[in-house]
């Protein structure tokens with residue numbers, strides 16, 4: 001049976017929420033995250049800012065050079081999370097097979113849907129309408145027979161657009177697709193493909209699975225399939241983000257740097273033991289701090305490769321600690337965790353986009 005998959009993606013999500021909530025920001029170049037003076041990266045850019053060539057993961061310094069009047073807004077993750085819950089409520093009117101990708105992005109399997117609507121495009125239209133009515137924000141949708149095609153489709157007609165790729169048009173769509181546009185093919189892989197004279201889907205389809213595995217490892221299997229518009233990954237509801245962590249609450253709040261560092265090293269050792277017990281490794285390391293006034297913050301770093309050795313865990317733990325502005329507050333609790341585990345069966349062997357080098361917006365706070 002042919003599946004019906006919808007990929008929903010909110011348009012310039014964080015930036016649009018800020019423009020919604022502050023009318024004076026509307027129609028102006030704005031970014032969320034980063035700052036005009038400090039270092040740091042842009043988490044999201046409004047469409048007006050994008051016209052200046054500004055995009056997420058760009059350093060603030062570069063962004064302000066491109067647009068000196070750029071508005072920097074502090075992220076308000078509680079608000080983004082609340083809107084995310086609202087859109088999930090809309091999805092749930094049609095299906096329970098919802099796989100969140102980020103706060104503003106999800107795959108929906110509507111092959112069987114709660115309202116017995118025949119066409120996935122009808123459902124997508126209703127969902128986009130309800131999202132706009134209930135949140136004042138626009139979403140784009142991609143509709144097709146698998147996740148890869150639905151994802152590619154939602155990006156085709158942004159913002160506030162909708163694209164359907166019918167099964168009979170799928171192979172032609174992939175054939176014409178430039179290689180750097182493929183979801184799952186990052187900058188590095190795209191460059192390598194160009195050096196092998198693979199410029200688009202048609203070129204990719206010419207190559208044997210063996211050749212692709214030889215040049216790209218396990219990801220070659222994925223490339224072989226998507227060149228044929230095939231992607232049998234299911235939409236996984238209740239996707240659990242697995243993580244392994246360790247934390248300590250202190251009998252007496254810590255305030256001197258030396259004891260904080262010592263405790264952090266002890267927690268790193270405990271984390272290492274637990275990671276070993278699960279024979280896991282992970283790409284994201286998160287530091288959690290609860291201050292004496294019970295205010296809690298987390299800082300994360302996502303790496304290109306999974307780590308599990310004590311030295312590296314400690315190195316990044318200390319780096320994260322050093323990125324925190326304490327304002328001479330003392331600490332009640334310290335924690336460390338590792339996520340994006342490589343035993344996570346959701347992981348697909350894909351080239352990671354460059355911004356994975358930086359803390360992802362939904363992990364900052």
Ligand SMILES: [Mg+2]
Pocket residue numbers: 009010011012013104105
């Ligand atoms: Mg989005």
